[in-house]
Amino acid sequence: MSLTRTRRLRQALAGERALMAPGVVDAMYARLVAEAGFEAMYMTGAGTSATRLGYPDVGLLTMTEMVDNATRIADASDLPLIADADNGFGGPLNVRRAIQLYERGGVAAVHLEDQVLPKRCGHLSGKQLISAEDMVAKVKAAVDARVDPDFVVIARTDALALHGRNAAFDRAEMYREAGADVIFIESPLPDDLPHIAPRFPGIPLLYNMATSGKTPFLTRSEIEALGFKLIIYPNWLLLSACEAARKTLEVLKREETIASVAPHVMSFKQFFDTARMAEVQELEARYGTPENSRTDY
Known part of the structure; x- marks a missing residue:
């Protein structure tokens, strides 16, 4: 019996090597990533907004539009798909519905961020955050909503760029305690990177290789050495x-x-x-x- 995509993702996150997930925006890109021999893929919110609307990632896409795109991508390849779920499209009840829809669509993992509505791309200026307590409620709702216990909930904080390292770490710790399976600290600068893994032992960490250049373009081995287990490459294929x-x-x-x-x-x-x-x-x-x-x- 073959393993589910969620189980394969879990096993990959528990492996020795960091998992590389190229960013895709539609089904054809999913086919290309599978052809190239990668083990996972990532649906980029910024790329989805650009290709479906021709607009930047500033919270214009609805939950159903994002889920529809993720479902088409997941259907095109057997690779585990990690999908952007923005800020859950509202409060905890919206998060519950989003998780249920993404899971039914064949997605293996989503990441949720602690931004207000409307949200912005994590590498843009002008971000604002909800309270840590409100985000904790969203993480708990996400964990409760999944049917498959292997479905991966990734908690992202955008606090680093706004309030500094200590604030970001405090929030991330609260999200871990709320049940997040993976921690995603957005937009770390080179000086921040060595401090993240020592602060969060025992939980997989996500490295966002965004195209903005704020976070350095490191090799897989360099990222592994820093203690990260999942690397997403959001828009490199689309930009190419x-x-x-x-x-x-x-x-x-x-x-x-x-x-x-x-x-x-x-x-x-x-x-x-x-x-x-x-x-x-x-x-x-x-x-x-x-x-x-x-x-x-």
Whole structure:
């Protein structure tokens, strides 16, 4: 009997190596991460907002929009999915519903943050926090709401940038005592990093390799040495794709032909292979007729 995605995530977090989870924004990126051989993936809230709305991560997406995106991503790959759940989209009862919906959608873990509504990306300025006690209530609600005991609840605090290390650590300790499975201290600077793991022995820690550059771009081994067990890379794939798309558009505008770009992009066949055309064709052959089951693509 194969292990569930939640159980595999739990086992990975208990392993010796830090778990790397590239950020994805849709089902196709999930396929690419699986093809590349990673063991987990992360649904980025900022990337979801950018791709679905064309707006930054400032709390504009609703719970159902975020859950819908997470469900589509989880359905596209058997990899454990860690998903951004913002601040739980309201109070403890909203958090309960969010956890239930994410879990039903096939997500293996979510992280909740202690920001007010509307929230902001953790690496933007202008953040505001709810009280630590209110966040404790949300963490407890999240833990109570899960059906699968292996579903992972990650508690994030944004207090470091606003109130300093001691305040962030105090909050994180309260969230651990409330039942969080993983602690996520957002936006640590290089001077903060050596102090985090010694303060929180016995619980997995999350390292956010965001693109802002506030937290340093360390190697997996360097992050492991600092005591972190989970590394998320939120928007690197999306930013890579956007830059490639911009260059393609520049060439098309300038040359008025796509000919010089064609040798440098994924081939037609590679694209449909990643989209699992072979699986579709097998099903067509099983249920369809010979004329709609051709393999010459």
